[in-house]
Amino acid sequence: MDKNINSTEKKKVIFSGIQPSGNLTIGNYIGAVRNWIDLQNEYYCYFCVVDLHAITVRQVPADLRKRTKEVLAIYLAAGIDPEKNVMFVQSHVPAHAELAWVLNCYTMFGELSRMTQFKDKSRLHSDNINAGLFTYPVLMAADILLYQTDLVPTGQDQKQHIELARDIANRFNAVYSPTFVEPQPYIPKTTAKIMSLSDPTKKMSKSDFGGGSVGILDSRDDIIRKIKRAVTDSGSEVCYGEGKDGINNLLNIYTAFSGKTPEEAEKEFAGVGYGVFKEAVGETVADSLKEIQEKFKMYMDDKDFLDGLMEKNAEIAYSNARKTLSKVYRKVGFYHP
Ligand code: TYM
Helix, strand or coil: CCCCCCCCCCEEEEEEEEECCCCCEEEHHHHHHHHHHHHHCCCCCEEEECCCHHCCCCCCCHHHHHHHHHHHHHHHHHHHCCCCCCCHEEEHHHHHHHHHHHCCCCHHHHHHHHCCCHHHHHHHHHCCCCCHHHHHHHHHHHHHCCCCEEEEEHHHHHHHHHHHHHHHHHHHHHCCCCCCCEEECCCCCCCCCCECCCCCCCCCCCCCCCCCCECCCCCCHHHHHHHHHCCCCCCCCCCCCCCCCCHHHHHHHHHHHHHCHHHHHHCCCCCCCHHHHHHHHHHHHHHHHHHHHHHHHHHCCCHHHHHHHHHHHHHHHHHHHEEEEEEEHHHCCCCCC
């Protein structure tokens, strides 16, 4: 397939990415990767492993290297087609860091201070509140704006960052002339925020090492056990409802993996207790992930394929990104003979 952006001019562009900063969870799968699979045929897609973002929190270098490959293998195993999409590693394309620097000068201190993820992460890593953590959303804006992205499919937690990217694009376009496409978030309601199994009022997260998160690579037994132990309310009816955070969450997980609608799921479990429902959710998740895990192993065993894919796709991404970067350099007044 020809991934030259010029030959696909009519297709709208998607950019999204995941940090290789921990074991990917079913939150990452449902909130991001699963939606990418549905969108990949309609859009020209960039799916990135955002390693530059990952070092805003201290990483063990060997683990970061390993996880970078793993995240790419998970994209492939989940069904992202390497022939159709540009799948690459952020640090392989220097234009991301280059544009981020320029955009830093068009982003206000006050705007970044309002980012809720910065506030949350500062609390979580109070011993390492580095400047990168603060300017993180600017690098994310650079990721998105470099490729003239129309749509950014993510979970709810990234909405504020995408809105900031829009504001930065608008500001730059107004100061100079139209340079960037203004990106739109793509955040479907039932996949927007998968909650922790141990506290369904909190987001499921890669950094939760307890029973609250189900990893994409978790064993069948672990998956079923964690879902069985998921915190739910004291009721007994399996249906969406206020105050039923745990059940709402399990229904969202179930619909994402089974492909059923919320109404179909409620009907299927009408009259059965929470125990039976949890067992069915566990089995469904474990069955779906089994297939992904088998393919994951196959990709991880083929180092040459993964390395070749990264290299080829970084070249494609860079060649497309350079067009935007040159435009930006010219507009701000950099002298390039
Ligand atoms: P990250 O690595 O934290 O998460 C990757 C993706 O998974 C989604 N997600 C969730 N969705 C639903 N429920 C959850 N519990 C859940 N947890 C995570 C996230 O919303 C995200 O879509 N800053 C981004 C990575 C990034 C990016 C970008 C994304 C860098 N540049 C440009 C889009 C476009 C992040 O930290 O994602």
